[in-house]
Amino acid sequence: MSRITRAAPQPPAQILVPGGAEAFTMPLARDLIALRTRVVDGAWRRTDAKAGLAGAHRTAFTGRGMEFAEVRAYRPGDDLRNVDWRHTARRGRPFTKLFQDEREHPVLVFVDLGPTMQFGSRVAFKSVIAARAAALLAWAAVEAGDRIGGVVWNGRTHREIPPRGRETGALALIRALTSSAAAYATSDRPAPSASREGAMLALARALRPGTHAVLISDFQAPGACSNISRLRAGSGLSLIQVFDPLESTPPPAGVYRVADGDTEQTLDLRGDAARAVYGEPFRRRSAQLAATARHCGATLIQLATNDDPADVLRALIAPLHPRAQWRAP
Structure with a gap:
């Protein structure tokens, strides 16, 4: 977890919100469950002339x-x-x-809760926003009668959730989100270098024709884009890039101390040149991800930590389901 503070002589002013294990305690689990109230009945459902028939359910998958x-x-x-x-x-x-297909379809969600997701300067950590987005998608799938499952990666290990229908699938995903984050926060073991690739392979093995895959991550891990290219989503692939505004836009001009718990360095953002190149890594990563999405025919959505995930996810659901909508907070 990184920390950015303004250097002396001014008093240190921490930018990041507190997090860690307590960020995924029972209060957040209750929050993820309560997000169901944001999903209108039929949010992922598209009706047609057969909608008047009992049991009719047609999706865009x-x-x-x-x-x-x-x-x-x-x-x-x-x-x-x-x-x-x-x-x-x-x-x-x-x-x-x-x-x-007029029956249920699997929706598989890959959720990245790795080290780079344990960061946030607005509202919450990226990992928390990713969890909320995953929960909203899960409840939307439940309301549409689709099965929901996926893979949750916490930077060290991954958990696989087989697609299940109704509340069982959504609650299983929420349990995996909370337990995976807690396991990461309480472990001091180094992350295996191939752990993320193993998680992506698990997702690829679970994909079947008719499945819609949704990847929620900041896509900062090495090889993240190449792993996406190897996915064979049966009917659709969507990428949700979670980012913090501080990654793309520099803080006010000044000198800052940047620490990740092990190392510390000074960041001088007083000059125009330094501020101009500040967000270059984020811009390069976003451009590469956009190119990968075009190559794979995937939908790409950016989700900031100060965004309401329900508002942003309309861009994902609306093209597939014109009547999709969310309840107000």
Whole structure:
């Protein structure tokens, strides 16, 4: 966890909000559960002419179901039972059928609670905002009748949550969020270098045709973008980049002490040149992430620690579900 203070002669003025293990105690768990009240019934549901029929539920995701949707090139992992043999014979390479599924669909969320997420200068740590975003998505999926699961990575280990329906899936994800963060805060073991890659591989193994994957992270870990490129989301991939305003915009001009618990250095932000290049690492990382999203056909959303996740997530849900909306706080 980093700490930034203004250097002497002025009295030290800590910028970051306090955090650590207490940031993910029972009060936050109750907060994540209470976020269900922000989700309007049917927030992830799109209605159509069949909506008047009892039990009708149509989503924007495609998968295996009753109503034909389209034909596309076969991808490794597709169900062989859905191969379109007539189209395959005509084109000389395998094609598979996609169906509009009127039942539930898995929504898998990857939540990064690693070391770089334990930072925040506005409202809360990035890890807390990520947890709130994941909880909102989980409750939205529950209201739509979709299954929710995912992978939670805390910088040392990861926890896998199989997709489950109704409240069971959302509560399992919330338990994984709180327990993973607590385990990180109370452990002094160094993080294995391959732990994040293992978490991403776990997510990739869980993906099936019809699954929508959502990655919530600051994407600061080495190789984060290359791992995204290896994902094979069945129907959709969304990236939520969590950041703190202090990463992109410098604080008021002055000299600051920057400490991460082990090392400390001085940051002089009095000159125009230093202030001009201050946010360059964040800008480079954001540009690389945007390029990766375009390459993967993924939706990219930026979520600041001083944003209301419910407001920002409208940009993710609205294109898929035009009637999506959230309750006021």
